[in-house]
Amino acid sequence: MTSVGFIGLGIMGGPMAVNLVKAGYDVIGYDVSPARGAALTQAGGQVATGIAEVVQKAEIVVTMVRDSADVEAVALGEEGILANARPGQLYVDMSSISPKTAREVAEAGKVLSVRVLDAPVSGGEAGAVEGSLSIMVGGDAEDFEAARPLLEVVGATVVHVGPHGAGQTVKAANQLIVAGTIELVAEAIVFLEAYGVDTEAAVRVLAGGLAGNRILDRKAAGMLARRFEPGFRIDLHHKDMGIVTSAAREAGVVIPLGSAVAQLIAALKAQGDGGLDHSALLKLVEQLSGRSAG
CATH class of the missing domain: 3.40.50.720 (NAD(P)-binding Rossmann-like Domain)
Structure with a gap:
């Protein structure tokens, strides 16, 4: 043993x-x-x-x-x-x-x-x-x-x-993709709700098509219900986005969408929501859209 x-x-x-x-x-x-x-x-x-x-x-x-x-x-x-x-x-x-x-x-x-x-x-x-x-x-x-x-x-x-270090480089890329995907799912949910669409049905059909992804599978239900108990905290994703933006700068790689999402995560943390799950990016999309939460 x-x-x-x-x-x-x-x-x-x-x-x-x-x-x-x-x-x-x-x-x-x-x-x-x-x-x-x-x-x-x-x-x-x-x-x-x-x-x-x-x-x-x-x-x-x-x-x-x-x-x-x-x-x-x-x-x-x-x-x-x-x-x-x-x-x-x-x-x-x-x-x-x-x-x-x-x-x-x-x-x-x-x-x-x-x-x-x-x-x-x-x-x-x-x-x-x-x-x-x-x-x-x-x-x-x-x-x-x-x-x-x-x-x-x-x-x-x-x-x-x-x-050595390659594992962390791949993880930085992973966090870049995850953050961007959560942000797009959040934007899609707010967009759908603005038009009164049955969002649960919409998520189900989106998950079965080319838009399907693990964020829809694992996070969408909680996002629709505004449940943001941390599985992975905003604080930690903020830290990870700092890693990837810094590493990209060192390599001379441009990540415009990633940099924008990093700023949105930083804003959510600055508002005191660092302890929430990273799917709480939905809250910020609602605020920027002038729509009340819940």
Whole structure:
């Protein structure tokens, strides 16, 4: 039974760690908010008192934390993962961070003979619970093969996309597409409602045609009902759009539509809606259209 240390037991990391326990892995978790470990303990996992304990007891260490700064603190800090890791140990970061940070962590791991992969995910809370995430992995091919059995427990689509940092680059592209698609679905809903169309019927037929997409499948019902409980918060998508716009600028790539959506997400966050699901872009479309919510 392979032992896995899982750091970050929030909306995404919590159910992922539980799925690993269900698959037979010996999981020891840690989160800065101790209450988040309850589900893991109930499933049969353990909860550690700190990062050092996790790393020392695990063969593979996984992180799922908020942003680049958190990964740097958890991985590179004086009491962090690399400070406690053993040569040959495998560290898989599944957070969504900048490609540059992913490469820096991998280089720091290489100096200590620690194998590092960047393996961000897409699929939201539902995908984490179902074990159906899409996982894009950057790093050495042999390390990817070593991590594959674990990744295939939490994800349905697991693909090695290139060297260190490549996983995060693909995730940035993913977030660009997701943000743009949510915005277009939001605009379509407000447009349909303005004409008194049966929106549930409209969504059903749109989802079956060329306009069909996962946002219509997973998010449209909540958008129609104005339910914006977070599966993926505006705050986090704001962070991710900062990553993709910065990376695009560095590469000399123009993303005019993506930049516009990034500003809309920033506006929603500035209005105090950062804790809502990213499908709450619908609220902003309504405001800009002069239509009241609900």
